[in-house]
Amino acid sequence: MFKQKWTMVGVAALLLLVIAGCGDKPTAAPANGVKQDTTNVVSGAGESTPAPSDDQETEVASTPQPTADNTNAETQPSSKPVENETQKQRQSIEVYYTDSQIMDLVPAKTTINYSDDVEKYTETFKALQSSENTDLVPLWGKIELKSLKFVEGQIVMDIHKPDEAQLGAGGESFAITSLAKTYFQFAEVKSIEVLVDGEKVESLMGHVDLLHPMTRDNS
Numbered sequence: 294m295f296k297q298k299w300t301m302v303g304v305a306a307l308l309l310l311v312i313a314g315c316g317d318k319p320t321a322a323p324a325n326g327v328k329q330d331t332t333n334v335v336s337g338a339g340e341s342t343p344a345p346s347d348d349q350e351t352e353v354a355s356t357p358q359p360t361a362d363n364t365n366a367e368t369q370p371s372s373k374p375v376e377n378e379t380q381k382q383r384q385s386i387e388v389y390y391t392d393s394q395i396m397d398l399v400p401a402k403t404t405i406n407y408s409d410d411v412e413k414y415t416e417t418f419k420a421l422q423s424s425e426n427t428d429l430v431p432l433w434g435k436i437e438l439k440s441l442k443f444v445e446g447q448i449v450m451d452i453h454k455p456d457e458a459q460l461g462a463g464g465e466s467f468a469i470t471s472l473a474k475t476y477f478q479f480a481e482v483k484s485i486e487v488l489v490d491g492e493k494v495e496s497l498m499g500h501v502d503l504l505h506p507m508t509r510d511n512s
Contacts, residue, residue: 381406384413387478388420389471390429395464398471399429410443414476418450421475432460432468439490446483447506448476451491454498462500469501473512484508 384407387400403420407413418441421433435458439451460468476482484506489497497503504511 381408382413386417386420387475388417389474390424390426390431391464391467391471393428393430395430395460395467398467398474400474401426401429410481411441413479414443414448414450414482415441417475421471432464432471434458443482446481447486448482448484449486449488451488453490459498465496465498465500469497469503469507470512473507477509477512485512 383404385402385404388403389398389400391398401424403425405413405416405420407416415438418433418438422431422436423434424431435455437453437455439453441451442449472487473485476485485508486506487497487503488494493505494503
């Protein structure tokens with residue numbers, strides 16, 4: 294009887310050892326030798342948050358930072374000087390026209406702007422070609438100024454006279470006189486040489502002698 298009890302105690306102890314051994318069974322390794330993914334971090338709310346990768350860290354570190362040279366290029370004003378435009382002189386002059394009946398010469402005031410002598414006398418010729426007063430008729434309106442030079446007190450102008458610019462004897466005389474009076478108001482002008490298409494001609498329109506050159510005395 295006593296021997297039977299010990300036998301049952303031994304069986305029971307053996308069962309306890311077997312049960313305890315099953316509770317300590319090691320976790321099985323992943324199939325096919327695949328490494329367990331540890332990149333997800335479990336947050337306190339139970340959601341998984343991906344851990345930062347090496348690629349993200351490299352991308353942030355490679356972001357270019359503004360350099361001192363770039364900053365200076367944007368903020369520093371250009372040191373290149375700005376060229377000032379040539380200041381033109383302004384002068385009031387007297388220009389000679391005729392009346393609608395070509396009976397007399399009539400002076401009128403106008404203003405010219407110029408930067409040098411050549412432009413001064415060119416602008417004066419333009420004033421002889423047009424009139425702001427409809428009652429005054431320009432005698433040089435249809436004549437083209439091809440070129441103009443000013444050398445040692447002499448104006449040399451080359452003109453072209455089309456057929457429609459032709460005037461009678463009175464008109465031609467007034468045209469030459471208006472040219473002389475208008476230009477000789479400038480003290481520095483000593484003489485005027487008028488060429489027609491580059492040539493010296495005896496008469497501008499065939500009625501009055503054209504002097505070469507015209508001076509204050511002979512005009």
